[in-house]
Amino acid sequence: MLKIVIDATPISPQPSGVGLHVANLIHSLSALQSQENFQLGLAYQPGFKNWLLGRLEFPDYLSQYSNLYMLPIPVRISNILLDKFPSFFPLYLEPSLDYPDIFHGTNYNVYPYKKSMKVMNLYDLTFIKYPQYINSVVMKYSKYVKKCLQWTDLILTASESSKTDIINYLRVEPDRIRVTPLASRYHPNYLPTEVTEKLQSYARYDFSQPYILFVSTIEPRKNLNALIQAFNNLKAKYKIPHHLILIGQKGWRYKSIFAAIENSSWRSQIHHLDYLSDELVALFYSKADVFVYPSHYEGFGLPVLEAMTLGAPVVTSNTSCLPEVAGDAALLIDPNDPIHLANAILKVISDSQLRNELIQKGKARAKLFSWDKTAQETLNAYKSLL
Structure with a gap:
């Protein structure tokens, strides 16, 4: 029987x-x-703090699965070993995995095991193409990725756009890369009416006020300054009644984003809601007049698909993988042109026919993607190594 081990370390209680x-x-x-x-x-x-305290335990959210393998060193230490002593992994860690046929590194690295075929996920190449948008942790990815490519048998990435980047920037042969698209965490009937009504009482927002929505980490690559600028333009020029809602945890280099909010004449109508439960995020998607994702660069752009799944019309960038994911089901804009962005938002919120057309196209588009398909494509990729 084929034995596959996947690195589950990136999963967290609030993934x-x-x-x-x-x-x-x-x-x-x-x-x-x-x-x-x-x-x-x-x-x-384990995390670094738990490791220092000797807490080598699996988190509760993995308890539903069998065949769990503890690698008893934190990522911070394994990165040092990967750089200085790669022989450590086959000698001391591979035996604890019971020598799987395939080991899948899911977060920009894979360890140099000797008896396993090695698969590595590369989601995007922000760390090479746009170093101005990353933090000190991601800045080190280039070094580790290039090291891991020496022993990686297969790379998985989420879009044809990212595959092209990997070929061009990392000089990887095309047949060593497989595209396994992502999917929405939601399904079209995720929020029954009775659940929606209950959730509204928990949400920190008056849903009688229409709004423009953004969902993702708050960081420079997402181009929120342009979105805020577009929002200011729409308020000043067209007196739109909408608020702007930004849902997402603070990432890095976000001070200029919050400065732009503070300096806006409409700052009282710009809301940052930080991390919310899946259910509350779904509620905000489902009630948005328009979902806007003006990112400079993405490996897949999952929020676009989530918004489409739950019936929000989408405006997104014409760069990287976003046209590939959105197809003809979104309005595409130049992320470097806030006026172009503002005009696209205005089109959607002022033209009910266009809005409904985008909603229907978006729902149809989202049905082309599912985690079951992603899993099957991933399994097919594994089997291609045998």
Whole structure:
């Protein structure tokens, strides 16, 4: 029986980004085991503080799975070992995994095990293409990724756009890369009416006020300064009644974003709601007049798909993978042109026919993606190595 071990370390109690992808992939892959005749195991590395305190325990959210393998060093230490002593991994860690056929590193690295085929996820190449948008942790990715490419058998990425970047910037042969698209964490009927009514009482917002929505980490690559500028323009020139809602945890280099909010004449109508539960985020998607995602660069752009799934019309950038994900179901804008962005938002919120057309196209587009499909494509990629 084929034995596969996936690195589950990126998953957290409040997953986003990579963690969300890994959590959904594992859930869907696990359901395929008996049907496809393979065994799925999960590797986990403790956080640095827990490691110092000797707490080498699996988190509760992994307890539903069997075949758990503890790698008893934190990522901070394994990164040093990866750089200085790569032989440490096959000698001391590979035996603790019981020598799987395939080991899948899910967060921009994979360890140099000798008896396993090695798969590595590269979601995007922000750290190479746009170093001005990253933090000190991500800045080190380039070094580790290039090191890991020496022993990686297969790279998984989420879009054809990212595959092209990997080929061009990392000089990887095309046949060593497989595209496994992501999917929404939601389904069209995620929020029944009775649940929606209950959630509204928990939300810190008056839903009688129409709003423009953004969902993602608050950081420079997401281009929120342009969105705030576009919002200011719409308020000043067209007196739109809308508020602007930004949902997402603070990431890095976000001071200029909050300065732009503070300096806005309409700052009382700009709301940062930080991290919310999946249910509350879904509520905000479902009631938005328009979802706007003006990012400079993405590996996939999952919020675009989530918004479409839950019936929000989408305005997004014409760069990187976003046209590939959105298809003809969104209005595409130049992220470097706030006026172009403002005009696209105005079109959607002032033209009910266009808005309804985008909603219907978005729902149809979102149905082309699912985590079951992602899991099957990932499994097919694994089997291509055998």
